Amino acid sequence: MSLDVAAVRADFPVLARRARGGHPLVYLDSGATAQKPLAVLDAERDFYLRHNAAAHRGAHLLSEEATDAYEGARARVAAFIGADPGEIVFTRNATEAANLIAYSVGNAATSGPSGGRPAGPAAERLAVGPGDEILVTELEHHANLVPWQQLCLRAGARLRWFPVTAEGRVDLSGIGALVTERTKVVAVTGQSNVTGAMPPVAAIAAAAHAAGALAVVDGAQLVPHHSVSVRETGADLLFFSSHKMLGPTGIGVLWGRREVLEALPPFITGGSVIEVVRMEGSTFLPPPQRFEAGVPAAAQAVGLAAACDYLDAVGLDAIAEHERALTERALEALTAIPGVRVLGPLTTERRGGAVSFTVDGVHPHDVGQVLDELGIAVRTGHHCAWPLHRALGVQASTRASFYLYNTAEEVDALADGIRTAQKFFGAG
Amino acid sequence: MELESMYQEVILDHYRHPHHKGLREPFDAQVHHVNPVCGDEVTLRVALKGAGGEPAVADVSYDALGCSISQASVSVLTDVLIGRPVSEAMEIASAFTELMHSRGRAEPDEDVLGDAVAFTGVARYPARVKCALLGWMAWKDATARALAGQDREQG
Numbered sequence: 001m002s003l004d005v006a007a008v009r010a011d012f013p014v015l016a017r018r019a020r021g022g023h024p025l026v027y028l029d030s031g032a033t034a035q036k037p038l039a040v041l042d043a044e045r046d047f048y049l050r051h052n053a054a055a056h057r058g059a060h061l062l063s064e065e066a067t068d069a070y071e072g073a074r075a076r077v078a079a080f081i082g083a084d085p086g087e088i089v090f091t092r093n094a095t096e097a098a099n100l101i102a103y104s105v106g107n108a109a110t111s112g113p114s115g116g117r118p119a120g121p122a123a124e125r126l127a128v129g130p131g132d133e134i135l136v137t138e139l140e141h142h143a144n145l146v147p148w149q150q151l152c153l154r155a156g157a158r159l160r161w162f163p164v165t166a167e168g169r170v171d172l173s174g175i176g177a178l179v180t181e182r183t184k185v186v187a188v189t190g191q192s193n194v195t196g197a198m199p200p201v202a203a204i205a206a207a208a209h210a211a212g213a214l215a216v217v218d219g220a221q222l223v224p225h226h227s228v229s230v231r232e233t234g235a236d237l238l239f240f241s242s243h244k245m246l247g248p249t250g251i252g253v254l255w256g257r258r259e260v261l262e263a264l265p266p267f268i269t270g271g272s273v274i275e276v277v278r279m280e281g282s283t284f285l286p287p288p289q290r291f292e293a294g295v296p297a298a299a300q301a302v303g304l305a306a307a308c309d310y311l312d313a314v315g316l317d318a319i320a321e322h323e324r325a326l327t328e329r330a331l332e333a334l335t336a337i338p339g340v341r342v343l344g345p346l347t348t349e350r351r352g353g354a355v356s357f358t359v360d361g362v363h364p365h366d367v368g369q370v371l372d373e374l375g376i377a378v379r380t381g382h383h384c385a386w387p388l389h390r391a392l393g394v395q396a397s398t399r400a401s402f403y404l405y406n407t408a409e410e411v412d413a414l415a416d417g418i419r420t421a422q423k424f425f426g427a428g
Numbered sequence: 429m430e431l432e433s434m435y436q437e438v439i440l441d442h443y444r445h446p447h448h449k450g451l452r453e454p455f456d457a458q459v460h461h462v463n464p465v466c467g468d469e470v471t472l473r474v475a476l477k478g479a480g481g482e483p484a485v486a487d488v489s490y491d492a493l494g495c496s497i498s499q500a501s502v503s504v505l506t507d508v509l510i511g512r513p514v515s516e517a518m519e520i521a522s523a524f525t526e527l528m529h530s531r532g533r534a535e536p537d538e539d540v541l542g543d544a545v546a547f548t549g550v551a552r553y554p555a556r557v558k559c560a561l562l563g564w565m566a567w568k569d570a571t572a573r574a575l576a577g578q579d580r581e582q583g
Contacts, residue, residue: 021430365466365495365559373431381466389467395493396467424431425440425496 003322011037023375026410031401033243043306047299055298073301080308082229089288093252094220095143097239102147104264111265115283122263130156133182138164139192142384144218164391168195168344183213190222194385195344196354205234227316236260247307251300261287268293319404323353326402330355333415353402361427364398370421438546443496448506452489456574461566468494474570483514502563508542528557
């Protein structure tokens with residue numbers, strides 16, 4: 001199945017606008033946030049126009065409809081990743097989902113999942129304390145790194161990590177020494193937002209499970225671009241953001257295996273998450289409600305469900321193949337330019353569509369500036385992966401990232417733009 | 429292209445051939461500032477003179493990693509501020525900060541800012557304002573620390 005890119009682009013009105021200098025917009029920053037198709041905008045607008053109310057509250061028709069819409073969105077997202085609706089927790093974004101896990105695992109030492117003190121082997125298995133270890137990789141986005149660093153500070157635990165290879169992949173050669181009986185959590189990205197590398201998460205999860213540790217996968221760059229069945233990943237918990245997969249900002253998703261979510265105490269507490277509240281203490285609802293405090297983002301959930309519909313209609317496999325072809329073209333075009341160094345694998349094997357690079361003699365910010373002047377939108381800096389950049393020996397990089405609406409001509413425009421930057425700064 | 433309005437020849441010259449670069453002795457205060465968005469960084473030293481009377485900027489030395497704008501900006505800073513009384517240098521730094529926040533609509537006073545007026549075009553690009561200000565913020569911080577150190581010695 002192939003993808004009709006012209007038809008797809010017609011669904012994204014923003015792609016038709018002009019950028020700086022009157023140039024057509026070339027949007028190569030979907031790794032930061034994706035553009036939205038009309039179907040997503042219409043779904044959100046329709047919710048506000050006809051059904052808006054606080055979901056899970058109120059004894060009136062609109063509240064009932066809003067609840068149905070919100071819970072329907074949960075079921076739609078669950079189907080999108082091969083999960084049960086009860087395993088889907090809506091969060092504010094992927095970053096909040098990562099923090100939810102880190103805090104809940106930390107809280108497991110002192111709080112039971114349904115209230116009161118912790119008890120039983122499930123709580124013991126989850127609780128992180130002095131002497132325990134959390135294992136991550138050097139490739140992680142700060143969202144899947146800093147919450148774990150902070151958990152280690154609170155719990156007196158130790159953070160360890162798989163190093164990165166020169167090719168920008170996870171170096172698993174030390175896995176035998178890194179995953180031990182002290183390991184409580186192994187948290188790894190499903191796809192690097194910088195190098196595009198796709199670590200073998202199922203193998204890493206299997207190693208984690210063999211040691212009795214939880215396997216956590218950051219799916220922020222994976223789920224929007226590939227057909228993902230959460231059970232096949234081997235993960236216990238996997239999270240991603242709506243806005244990187246054509247959906248609205250303000251909502252993210254945490255998927256967890258039912259028994260894991262059931263064993264975790266809440267993170268943010270207040271309304272919605274409680275079963276009974278007394279002055280002496282409270283008990284909590286089962287998941288997913290246990291983790292969704294406050295009035296839920298129903299309109300955003302509805303928009304995300306529409307994004308799932310849109311992606312499924314185009315076909316995730318067709319999208320992945322389209323991006324693979326664009327990435328291959330970009331890797332060929334960029335490596336052919338003298339002075340350009342691509343950070344990450346140079347083939348599309350187990351690699352997604354984030355292409356980060358440096359240009360000798362031209363700082364990434366200046367490369368981005370010249371590209372912007374040509375209407376080409378890219379990301380510059382460390383892309384929230386500072387340790388990864390340090391490990392690869394660069395201060396910062398320029399990143400082009402592709403999605404279903406990008407074209408081969410846009411890849412060529414990127415390569416031309418890099419040559420223009422070299423010429424402008426006398427570095428070509 | 430609008431690029432030339434941002435990357436004035438003065439800026440490109442300072443970027444390619446930075447003035448007063450390198451860390452020097454003696455100095456009264458040293459600071460390290462980073463731009464957390466892009467990782468650009470500057471280590472900057474300030475030496476003051478004229479203890480007792482009106483203090484002046486004896487030297488500004490630095491080591492920096494970053495884009496053309498941040499590199500050129502700190503280089504221009506050294507040209508403009510070294511040798512000035514601190515009070516006057518602070519006024520220039522304030523004028524430069526104001527210019528950078530003007531979205532490019534200000535009419536800069538070349539008599540005050542010297543070569544720093546070349547950054548007027550940069551102010552039209554909000555994402556680059558922090559680049560241009562990195563060295564200036566570091567200088568203000570280092571100078572404040574140096575003055576505080578002098579006060580302590582005299583007190």
